[in-house]
Amino acid sequence: MALAHILGFPRIGAQRELKRAMEAFWRGDIDETALRATGSALRERHWQAQADAGLDFVTVGDFAWYDQIAGMLALLGAIPARFGVDPRQLTLTGYYALARGDQTHFAMEMTKWFDTNYHYLVPEWTPGLRFDGGVDWLFEEIAQAQALGHKVKVALTGPLTLLYQGKIKSSLTHKLDLLQPLVEGYRTLLARLKTCGVEWVQIDEPMLALELEQEWVAAFAPTYAALSEVAPSLLLATYFDEVSDHAALLRELPVAGVHLDLVRGAAQLPAFAADWPQDKVLSVGLIDGRNIWRADLDAALAVLQPLQAALGDRLWISASCSLLHVPVDLAQENQLDPELKSWLAFAMQKLDEIAVLKQAVNGQSAKAEVVSSVAASLSAARIAQAQRQASTRIHNRLVQQRLQTVTAAQAERGADFATRIVQQQARWELPAFPTTTIGSFPQTADIRKARAAYKRGEIGHLDYLARMREEIRLVVGKQEELGLDVLVHGEPERNDMVEYFGEQLWGYAFTSHGWVQSYGSRCVKPPLIYGDVYRPEAMTVGWSSFAQSLTDKPMKGMLTGPVTMLQWSFVRDDQPRATTALQIALALRDEVCDLERAGIGMIQIDEPAFREGLPLKARDWQAYLDWAVRAFRVTASGVADDTQIHTHMCYSEFNDILPWIAAMDADVITIETSRSDMELLDGFGRFNYPNDIGPGVYDIHSPRIPQVADMVRLMQKARGVLPDRQLWINPDCGLKTRNWPETYAALANMVSAARQLRATLPAAAQEGEPERRSKMA
Ligand code: GLN
Ligand code: ZN
Numbered sequence: 001m002a003l004a005h006i007l008g009f010p011r012i013g014a015q016r017e018l019k020r021a022m023e024a025f026w027r028g029d030i031d032e033t034a035l036r037a038t039g040s041a042l043r044e045r046h047w048q049a050q051a052d053a054g055l056d057f058v059t060v061g062d063f064a065w066y067d068q069i070a071g072m073l074a075l076l077g078a079i080p081a082r083f084g085v086d087p088r089q090l091t092l093t094g095y096y097a098l099a100r101g102d103q104t105h106f107a108m109e110m111t112k113w114f115d116t117n118y119h120y121l122v123p124e125w126t127p128g129l130r131f132d133g134g135v136d137w138l139f140e141e142i143a144q145a146q147a148l149g150h151k152v153k154v155a156l157t158g159p160l161t162l163l164y165q166g167k168i169k170s171s172l173t174h175k176l177d178l179l180q181p182l183v184e185g186y187r188t189l190l191a192r193l194k195t196c197g198v199e200w201v202q203i204d205e206p207m208l209a210l211e212l213e214q215e216w217v218a219a220f221a222p223t224y225a226a227l228s229e230v231a232p233s234l235l236l237a238t239y240f241d242e243v244s245d246h247a248a249l250l251r252e253l254p255v256a257g258v259h260l261d262l263v264r265g266a267a268q269l270p271a272f273a274a275d276w277p278q279d280k281v282l283s284v285g286l287i288d289g290r291n292i293w294r295a296d297l298d299a300a301l302a303v304l305q306p307l308q309a310a311l312g313d314r315l316w317i318s319a320s321c322s323l324l325h326v327p328v329d330l331a332q333e334n335q336l337d338p339e340l341k342s343w344l345a346f347a348m349q350k351l352d353e354i355a356v357l358k359q360a361v362n363g364q365s366a367k368a369e370v371v372s373s374v375a376a377s378l379s380a381a382r383i384a385q386a387q388r389q390a391s392t393r394i395h396n397r398l399v400q401q402r403l404q405t406v407t408a409a410q411a412e413r414g415a416d417f418a419t420r421i422v423q424q425q426a427r428w429e430l431p432a433f434p435t436t437t438i439g440s441f442p443q444t445a446d447i448r449k450a451r452a453a454y455k456r457g458e459i460g461h462l463d464y465l466a467r468m469r470e471e472i473r474l475v476v477g478k479q480e481e482l483g484l485d486v487l488v489h490g491e492p493e494r495n496d497m498v499e500y501f502g503e504q505l506w507g508y509a510f511t512s513h514g515w516v517q518s519y520g521s522r523c524v525k526p527p528l529i530y531g532d533v534y535r536p537e538a539m540t541v542g543w544s545s546f547a548q549s550l551t552d553k554p555m556k557g558m559l560t561g562p563v564t565m566l567q568w569s570f571v572r573d574d575q576p577r578a579t580t581a582l583q584i585a586l587a588l589r590d591e592v593c594d595l596e597r598a599g600i601g602m603i604q605i606d607e608p609a610f611r612e613g614l615p616l617k618a619r620d621w622q623a624y625l626d627w628a629v630r631a632f633r634v635t636a637s638g639v640a641d642d643t644q645i646h647t648h649m650c651y652s653e654f655n656d657i658l659p660w661i662a663a664m665d666a667d668v669i670t671i672e673t674s675r676s677d678m679e680l681l682d683g684f685g686r687f688n689y690p691n692d693i694g695p696g697v698y699d700i701h702s703p704r705i706p707q708v709a710d711m712v713r714l715m716q717k718a719r720g721v722l723p724d725r726q727l728w729i730n731p732d733c734g735l736k737t738r739n740w741p742e743t744y745a746a747l748a749n750m751v752s753a754a755r756q757l758r759a760t761l762p763a764a765a766q767e768g769e770p771e772r773r774s775k776m777a
Contacts (some may be wrong), residue, residue: 010517080169268502317358558604582631695715
């Protein structure tokens with residue numbers, strides 16, 4: 001008989017209970033006992049859901065008070081020494097200091113977990129770091145689950161992935177130098193789990209989905225030999241991509257089972273299924289843990305049946321990865337229309353899908369009522385699948401036809417950059433080192449209130465328009481007062497840069513409670529792209545042309561780019577992502593052209609998520625970058641040569657993708673560079689990046705007001721890397737999270753910095769000189 005399990009469940013709670021409790025604890029509104037009670041109630045509820053669905057284990061160890069990697073460090077005792085705490089005495093307050101910093105310590109760094117939008121706390125590796133034991137929280141959770149009568153499987157992050165995902169913080173020469181004490185720590189931990197009566201431990205090693213250096217691959221065999229001597233049965237879990245490069249290694253590894261992601265890595269199955277070792281379980285993830293679509297259960301069964309015949313009870317059925325990356329429960333979505341809802345499955349629904357698959361493959365031995373309920377579930381899934389495929393809401397003939405007619409020329413500007421920039425400079429007569437901002441200005445409580453009131457229907461359309469225009473007038477006025485060169489309207493009408501556009505495009509839908517943990521207590525609610533994307537009418541032209549009417553300075557139109565629109569949404573799984581990206585690009589292209597027609601001569605297309613779309617394996621990068629760059633170019637290329645296209649990307653590493661950044665061919669790119677003290681710019685210099693670039697001169701995440709001298713110094717560094725004629729001056733990112741006094745003071749200093757820099761140039765290259773480009777270095 002095949003078994004069913006999950007790799008992990010979202011811990012935040014269907015009502016975001018954990019978020020609220022955490023934040024109340026941080027504010028001092030509740031004490032540690034109350035916070036712990038919330039956590040314990042959530043675990044109990046989530047285990048019960050797994051048991052009720054008919055899974056064979058409940059998964060313990062997926063819960064975290066902030067982050068599972070920080071939890072793993074607390075469990076092993078590997079708390080960075082700089083916090084000066086005894087890991088065995090760590091309290092929740094002490095744990096939150098790791099995550100959020102306190103009076104005397106800055107927080108641990110945070111970064112994305114593989115290619116997900118989940119952020120983990122980055123382990124800090126230092127020589128002599130200890131792994132010999134920390135908090136007992138996991139053991140308390142196990143006892144809790146056992147007391148509730150559940151059969152427990154414990155989930156842990158594996159030692160190699162933990163080590164790999166951390167960062168060397170001092171004189172350590174190589175991360176692997178810590179492997180030996182780390183393995184000792186895991187041995188102690190695993191041995192203790194065995195004495196608690198735990199039979200199975202799922203040990204996650206998603207790093208195997210990356211392209212690894214040989215020394216890391218070589219570390220697996222000795223590590224797992226050491227662990228398996230003392231551990232309960234180990235199920236080594238891989239996910240997020242295929243791991244067939246390591247098929248031989250995984251067959252031979254002394255573990256009791258291996259889990260494969262058959263959603264991202266469907267093609268890897270043959271490399272494993274043929275002669276799978278007699279002594280190993282094969283766990284297959286067929287339900288998508290990264291997306292919200294109801295599964296095609298017939299297709300999954302077609303994969304499972306031959307596996308069941310070959311493996312019998314060594315077959316385990318699961319989701320591709322932890323369900324952490326999907327919202328909790330579709331049942332709460334009362335606003336979503338029934339048709340769309342019938343196409344979806346959140347974590348709770350995925351438990352049922354896994355259970356149905358298990359019952360269906362184990363069919364022969366089941367009772368009559370089970371057989372008929374399984375048949376009913378399969379048939380309901382089949383009907384939903386068929387309706388989704390045939391639905392007129394998904395297929396829009398106009399969009400399909402247009403996709404067929406996209407030409408290579410539509411992805412090309414009329415002239416090359418060298419020609420365009422001369423025309424643009426003649427049109428705008430910008431001074432050297434032009435100043436601008438990234439788009440948003442402070443989102444005051446008043447603005448948010450007005451937007452919310454409009455959404456609830458409490459104020460009418462014209463009142464809302466008037467209120468937002470008032471804000472735009474204020475923002476434009478302040479920018480003129482400050483003396484900025486290229487202005488923005490401030491984005492008061494936008495709650496979120498993806499949602500704002502998604503709400504105006506066909507093919508997009510929004511949930512009411514579809515929250516997914518992003519980090520700590522922070523959750524995001526990604527929109528769904530379910531159908532062909534179509535723009536029924538202009539989305540931003542009214543705001544931008546109003547803003548332009550208030551000033552003689554150039555007003556930048558402001559759009560979110562196609563890759564970011566895709567990356568920050570749950571994307572349809574019935575066509576390639578590249579196709580969906582191109583549909584969005586065509587919709588945005590029309591917006592770009594409408595803006596141009598309305599007299600907007602500079603248009604910024606934000607792509608902050610461009611880099612994060614990169615596949616896990618470098619060998620897959622080219623394919624992604626090709627369609628992503630093309631989508632951007634299709635968006636941007638419908639305009640005249642003297643219309644200036646800007647793009648903005650932040651918080652990314654660019655060095656390894658510079659040829660593609662250049663291939664996007666935006667006239668101006670603004671990036672975040674202040675936190676690395678301009679080091680991020682070096683790659684652009686070495687690459688001889690040809691187009692204009694605005695390296696961010698101040699960190700918008702800090703309330704600290706940057707001084708003129710700070711920004712001049714950063715720009716002098718930038719001038720050492722790129723010619724003056726290419727350089728703009730701007731903050732790192734949008735200003736919506738800042739307040740007005742800070743913003744005003746910071747921008748005033750930024751404008752002064754630009755003036756100081758201009759004063760160092762020969763006279764002809766200063767203010768308003770049309771030929772600045774030819775006269776400047
Ligand atoms: N235009 C957006 C803003 O200024 C860009 C935000 C971003 O890069 N994430 O807020
Ligand atoms: Zn940004």
